[in-house]
Amino acid sequence: MNFTDLHLIEPIAxxxxxxxxxxxxxxxQKSIPSILxxxxxxxxxxxxxxxxxxxxxxxxxxxxxxxSRNNQIKALILTPTRELAIQIxxxxxxxxxxxxxRNLVIFGGVKQGAQEAALKKGVDILVATPGxxxxxxxxxxxxxxxxxxxxxxxxxxxxxxxxxxDVKRIIxxxxxxxxxxxxxxxxxxxxxxxxxxxxTHPVRVEVAPVSATADTIQQKVYFVExxxxxxxxxxxxxxxxxxxxxxxxxxxxxxxxIARKLQKSKISxxxxxxxxxxxxRQNALTNFKSGKTRILVATDIAARGIxxxxxxxxxxxxxxxxxxxxxxxxxxxxxxxxxxxxxxxVDGLDLINLKNTEKLIxxxxxxxxxxPFHTDDLVVQKRDSNNKPFAPKPTAKPKEDVGFKKVRNKNxxxxx
Numbered sequence: 043m044n045f046t047d048l049h050l051i052e053p054i055a056x057x058x059x060x061x062x063x064x065x066x067x068x069x070x071q072k073s074i075p076s077i078l079x080x081x082x083x084x085x086x087x088x089x090x091x092x093x094x095x096x097x098x099x100x101x102x103x104x105x106x107x108x109x110s111r112n113n114q115i116k117a118l119i120l121t122p123t124r125e126l127a128i129q130i131x132x133x134x135x136x137x138x139x140x141x142x143x144r145n146l147v148i149f150g151g152v153k154q155g156a157q158e159a160a161l162k163k164g165v166d167i168l169v170a171t172p173g174x175x176x177x178x179x180x181x182x183x184x185x186x187x188x189x190x191x192x193x194x195x196x197x198x199x200x201x202x203x204x205x206x207x208d209v210k211r212i213i214x215x216x217x218x219x220x221x222x223x224x225x226x227x228x229x230x231x232x233x234x235x236x237x238x239x240x241x242t243h244p245v246r247v248e249v250a251p252v253s254a255t256a257d258t259i260q261q262k263v264y265f266v267e268x269x270x271x272x273x274x275x276x277x278x279x280x281x282x283x284x285x286x287x288x289x290x291x292x293x294x295x296x297x298x299x300i301a302r303k304l305q306k307s308k309i310s311x312x313x314x315x316x317x318x319x320x321x322x323r324q325n326a327l328t329n330f331k332s333g334k335t336r337i338l339v340a341t342d343i344a345a346r347g348i349x350x351x352x353x354x355x356x357x358x359x360x361x362x363x364x365x366x367x368x369x370x371x372x373x374x375x376x377x378x379x380x381x382x383x384x385x386x387x388v389d390g391l392d393l394i395n396l397k398n399t400e401k402l403i404x405x406x407x408x409x410x411x412x413x414p415f416h417t418d419d420l421v422v423q424k425r426d427s428n429n430k431p432f433a434p435k436p437t438a439k440p441k442e443d444v445g446f447k448k449v450r451n452k453n454x455x456x457x458x
Contacts, residue, residue, distance in 0.1 A: 048074050051103055053140035058099075061136055067092035069249040074100050077223065082244040084237055085225040091249050094133045097193050097223050102138045104191070105166060113164030114188035120170055120212065121195045122203050124149040125327060129349045130195070131169045143167060150174040151319060158183055172200070172208035179215065186215050194240070197226035197233050206232065213240060228366060255369055255403050259376035261384045262410045263396065268389040270415040271359060272303045277414060278357075278385070279309055279337065285354050286330065289339045290371050291315075292360040297339045300359060304337055311337035342367055348374055358386040361395035365402040385410075390423040 044065055045058050066074065069087045076083055077100035087093045101117050121127045131147035138145065147169040148157045154177075161183055168175075168184075178184040192213075194200070200209055224237050224244070237244075255261065266274050279287065291297035297313040304311035312326040312335045329335035331350055340348065342362060356375045362368060368386075375382025386407065388396050400406055410416075 043071055049078075050099065051106060053106075054099060054103055054137055057137050057139050060139075063095075067096075067249075069093055069247060070096045070099070072247045072249065073097065073245075076245040076247075077101070077221075078103060080104070080221055082221060082241045083223045084241055084244040084246050085223070086229065086246075086248040087225060087227065093195075093225055094130055095137065097195075097225070098130070098133050098137055101167065101191055101193070102134065102141060102143060105143055106141055108190075115165055115168045115184065115186060116188060117167045117191040117193070118170065118175075118186065118189055118216075119168070119193040119195060120172060120175070120209065122171065122199045122205055124151065124171060125323065125348060126196065127169045127171055128324070134167055134169070145169070148174045148178065150177070152321065154178070172205045172212065176208060176211060179212075187217060189217055189220055191221045191223070192216055193223045193225070195225050197224060197236065198228045198230065201230065201233055206236070209236070227370065255372060256376040256382075258380060259372055259382045259384050261372065261386070261407045263386050263388050263407045264410050264413060264415075265417050265420055266387050266389060266413075266415045267417055267420075268391065271387050271389065272300065274387065274413065274415045275300065275357065275359065276304065276307045276309070279304070280307070283355055286333065286350075287337050287355040287357055288330075288348065288350070288353060288374050289337060289357045289359055290362075291339055291341055292362065294341055296359070297341055300339045301337075304339075309337060310335050311339060313339045315341040342371070349377075350374065351377075352380060353377070354382055356382070356384045358384070361386060361388065361392045361399060363395060365395070365398045368399045369403065388420070390420045393420060393422045 045055065045063055048066065050058070069085065069091050073083060073085060073096040077097060083097075085093065085096070087096075097119075105116055119127075119130055121130060127147050127149050131145055134145040143166040144164060145167045146157070146160050146165045148161075149171040150173045154174075157174075158178070161178070175184065179186070194209065197209075200206055222240050222242075222244075224241055226233050226237070229237070264274065275289070289300060291300055291313075294313075294315040294317050297315050301311045301313040312329060314323050314326045318326070326335065326338060327348065330338040338348075339359075353375045356372050358368070358371060362371070372382070372384040375384065386392075386396070396407070
């Protein structure tokens with residue numbers, strides 16, 4: 043199937059041709075016709091499957107064909123992070139470049155003046171994060187009474203980041219008569235209940251479940267002692283890889299530490315995580331996309347929020363305790379059928395996570411032994427609740443002779 047088989051209007055077809063799109067991905071093939079028909083949709087798709095185009099293209103077409111130019115918000119895409127919101131708006135701009143629809147993205151962490159001014163000019167399609175959207179609604183800046191299409195993207199990520207209550211508040215403000223598109227990579231019980239409360243006889247689309255990794259991604263494991271990981275990363279970046287690399291760190295502190303180490307080794311690197319301001323995060327991402335920064339070190343806040351064309355390498359400095367996170371991390375490469383490579387550093391603390399990850403994806407990840415820090419002597423270790431190795435319990439001391447202790451007390455013979 044080609045995009046020409048989807049009966050798209052000429053301005054959108056032209057934009058897709060300019061973007062180099064020829065064949066729709068599986069989720070696009072399954073979703074676009076149903077959304078064009080006005081059906082509710084429940085989509086299960088991992089990151090990197092072309093999900094944004096699957097809903098952006100038919101939304102643009104439906105709103106154009108209705109030709110309801112009343113300067114009111116007619117489509118709302120709700121997403122958990124600023125980075126993902128910006129990327130979605132960029133997609134709408136790309137596919138709708140030959141249309142007269144107005145798109146806007148709003149998010150917190152920046153002054154609201156510019157966003158408020160843009161809203162007053164009129165917006166057809168709004169991409170928003172929950173906090174800023176609720177803030178604008180409470181101020182009377184945004185009204186959703188004319189909304190026709192609602193998209194909830196990365197619903198499970200909303201749950202992980204504590205936004206579910208905000209999402210429920212927003213849903214109560216939506217017109218009951220609307221088209222709803224619901225996307226999530228996983229469906230824990232709370233997400234399933236939320237979907238059931240929002241959707242009416244939805245079309246169900248499932249593509250590449252979260253346990254699957256793209257066949258185009260070459261995966262390898264490097265066994266290394268924990269204290270040698272930074273040196274191994276530096277060695278690889280100086281000797282084996284010359285391209286841009288996205289490095290995933292377990293913690294915010296770890297991400298900063300990795301970036302500082304690379305900088306000292308004259309390798310351009312920046313860290314991106316939740317403790318960084320919105321502007322710092324966006325600047326780091328922009329520098330990485332443009333090639334100004336070669337290495338971006340990220341925590342899992344970026345696992346589903348970074349979309350970089352032709353990214354070839356992802357390095358897991360540590361493996362996550364949540365096996366599904368591995369799929370989302372390495373899904374930053376090998377996108378849209380391109381080839382990619384994933385390297386995972388495994389020490390004693392990562393061995394259990396490696397076993398669980400291989401069980402999830404249904405295959406063994408090959409071990410790369412050809413590096414100067416390889417070891418075959420790793421011993422399984424576990425972390426405590428503070429993400430530190432369990433300390434051995436102290437050996438119990440034998441009970442002392444209390445009577446003798448009293449006699450030996452230097453104050454025992456003191457005169458009263």
